[in-house]
Amino acid sequence: MLMLLMKNKKKGMTLLEVIISIAILGIIIVPMSNMILTSVKTNKRGEDKQQAVYLAQQVLEAFKNVSTFEDNNGFTAQSFSLNGNAYSLSVGSTINTDPLTVRFSDLTIGDYTLRVTLGRMQNANIYNNSATNNITADYKIIVSGHNDTRTIKLNNSTQSSISGTPNGIFMYLKGTKSDDSPGHNLLIKKNDSDSNVLFNLDSDTFNNNISLSFDDSYEDTNQFFINVYNNTTDNINIYVNTPNGKNINYVVNNESGTISTYNVVTGDSAVFSKNYNARVEVIKDSATIYTVNSNISK
Structure with a gap:
């Protein structure tokens, strides 16, 4: 009888064994659950x-x-x-x-x-076919020659000499004409001195585009400076045209206001593009x- 009771006692689990089993199961389940949740989150993020x-x-x-x-x-x-x-x-x-x-x-x-x-x-290349120039500018500037014979021309005006001066020009834009009446004004100087005015041109309309071209005769080993003072409230686009195959060293200095500079190079495309x-x-x-x-x- 005693032996039978002992055998029946061995078949059951004590409370301590149950607690230990639950603890072990918890230790296993928690990391597995975390792994499953992490996997689900990773898949969701993917x-x-x-x-x-x-x-x-x-x-x-x-x-x-x-x-x-x-x-x-x-x-x-x-x-x-x-x-x-x-x-x-x-x-x-x-x-x-x-x-x-x-x-x-x-x-x-x-x-x-x-x-x-x-x-x-800024300073992005824009390609245009020489036969189809799609850049419309109210002010068109042409720079020619080398140091001893450097000239500049604005729209249909006669050429002005800029030989013997610092290699560059100063451009001043106003949102009114020179007499402060409605319109626009472009003033170009050899330097920042008021005694060296090259052009003083009023315009009734202005599409915020200025074209500056170096022609085929332009030669110089020094950098050409284009100093721009934008005294209007608009952003001004400066399109600098350089001849195909000629490497011209120039820099556009934004002295005041806002401007965007584009280098226009003759290419195979029929129209110019902005970048x-x-x-x-x-x-x-x-x-x-x-x-x-x-x-x-x-």
């Missing part, structure tokens, strides 16, 4: 990243297919199609004026927010999960 990449690429592809980013008033709203749905990016704010850079209003697609920034590239920096950020749950930058020409 899916989010994949979707973010897809959305950003769709915006950039749409940007590459539009005809232009700007009109006479600056950057314009941009539209694109995604999975059969039409979306529009409206210009939200200007985040830089030199070079001009804008941020479009945030666009929400599902759980994702797209934040798109677009800006002009832009596009940036797309994809945000989810207030965190940026993907960012891409791209250079686009128009």
Whole structure:
């Protein structure tokens, strides 16, 4: 009888054994649960990243297919199609004026927010066919010759000599005519002295474009300085035309106001193009999960 009781006692588990078993099971389950949760989160982040990449690429592809980013008033709203749905990016704010850079209003697609920034590239190359110059400028400047015979011409005026002076010019732009009446004024000097005025030209209209060309006779081993004082409230585009195959050393100094500088080189393209920096950020749950930058020409 005693032996039977002892055998039955051995078949059961004591409270201590149960507690130890539960503890061991807990030690095993907690790391496994963490591993499972981590794996799920990792997979979810991967899916989010994949979707973010897809959305950003769709915006950039749409940007590459539009005809232009700007009109006479600056950057314009941009539209694109995604999975059969039409979306529009409206210009939200200007985040830089030199070079001009804008941020479009945030666009929400599902759980994702797209934040798109677009800006002009400074000192960008613009290619145009010699027979088709699409750059329209109210003020056109031509620089010729070498140090001993350096001349400059503005629009249809006669040439003025700038020989023997520092290798460069000073340009002053006003939002009124020289007598302060409505219009615009361009003043060009040999240097910053008032006694060295080369041209003083008023204009009723101004499209904010200035073309400065070095012709085929231009020769110099020194750097040519173009010092620009923009005293208007607008951004001014300076298009510097250099002859094909000739390396001309020049620099555009922005002394005041805002300007964008473009180097125009004769090439094979039928029209000139502006170069832009596009940036797309994809945000989810207030965190940026993907960012891409791209250079686009128009």
